Amino acid sequence: xxxxxxxxxxxxxxxxxxxxxxxxxxxxxxxxxxxxxxxxxxxxxxxxxxxxxxxxxxxxxxxxxxxxxxxxxxxxxxxxxxxxxxxxxxxxxxxxxxxxxxxxxxxxxx
Amino acid sequence: xxxxxxxxxxxxxxxxxxxxxxxxxxxxxxxxxxxxxxxxxxxxxxxxxxxxxxxxxxxxxxxxxxxxxxxxxxxxxxxxxxxxxxxxxxxxxxxxxxxxxxxxxxxxxxxxxx
Numbered sequence: 001x002x003x004x005x006x007x008x009x010x011x012x013x014x015x016x017x018x019x020x021x022x023x024x025x026x027x028x029x030x031x032x033x034x035x036x037x038x039x040x041x042x043x044x045x046x047x048x049x050x051x052x053x054x055x056x057x058x059x060x061x062x063x064x065x066x067x068x069x070x071x072x073x074x075x076x077x078x079x080x081x082x083x084x085x086x087x088x089x090x091x092x093x094x095x096x097x098x099x100x101x102x103x104x105x106x107x108x109x110x
Numbered sequence: 111x112x113x114x115x116x117x118x119x120x121x122x123x124x125x126x127x128x129x130x131x132x133x134x135x136x137x138x139x140x141x142x143x144x145x146x147x148x149x150x151x152x153x154x155x156x157x158x159x160x161x162x163x164x165x166x167x168x169x170x171x172x173x174x175x176x177x178x179x180x181x182x183x184x185x186x187x188x189x190x191x192x193x194x195x196x197x198x199x200x201x202x203x204x205x206x207x208x209x210x211x212x213x214x215x216x217x218x219x220x221x222x223x224x
Contacts, residue, residue, distance in 0.1 A: 034212065034213075036215075041217075042217060042218075043114075043201050043203075043215030043216050043217050043218050044153070044201075044215050045215065046212045046213070046214075049212070089153065097155050097158070097166060098155065098213065099155075100152060100153040101152075102152045103152060103153075
């Protein structure tokens with residue numbers, strides 16, 4: 001089945017800096033790659049996603065890139081703010097199920 | 111819409127007791143998923159339903175776990191008998207279409223088995 005690896009497990013940045021989280025996947029048939037943000041005590045919430053026919057997607061301060069050849073995708077957050085502090089999960093489809101990475105705890109220091 | 115609703119939000123029980131977690135998906139969503147989240151294993155898919163029918167239960171850890179979806183607006187995840195290693199946060203999620211469509215997660219049920 002699909003295996004998704006996510007790095008780093010923790011990331012601390014200063015407010016205003018950029019943050020990058022990287023994921024790799026194993027199943028070349030995967031075609032959908034969402035990113036979720038999970039705040040303390042809440043369920044994960046989709047923040048951006050990308051499909052296999054697109055190399056990059058942007059939504060305000062958030063962007064995701066996908067390299068299907070290398071089987072990796074990344075989340076980029078620019079101009080980070082304290083409210084960006086949360087756990088971020090990448091995921092990939094494998095057949096009929098989403099497989100999640102282990103999560104990255106992002107801390108944005110004011 | 112109120113989003114995915116889960117109850118209870120917190121459950122503390124003793125080993126050996128039966129535990130029932132409940133979920134109401136977003137109206138109109140055809141897919142419902144049950145996940146378990148722990149520090150050690152992260153987010154794991156336990157089972158998912160399409161139009162109330164269980165499609166893939168390969169993530170259910172053992173026979174002590176069972177899930178039902180008697181209608182489009184209600185699902186249960188039952189653990190009988192519960193064990194301390196079942197302690198985790200259990201999430202329910204729903205989507206219009208599985209795989210390539212956004213999954214909307216509920217707030218989760220934090221289960222503690224003493």
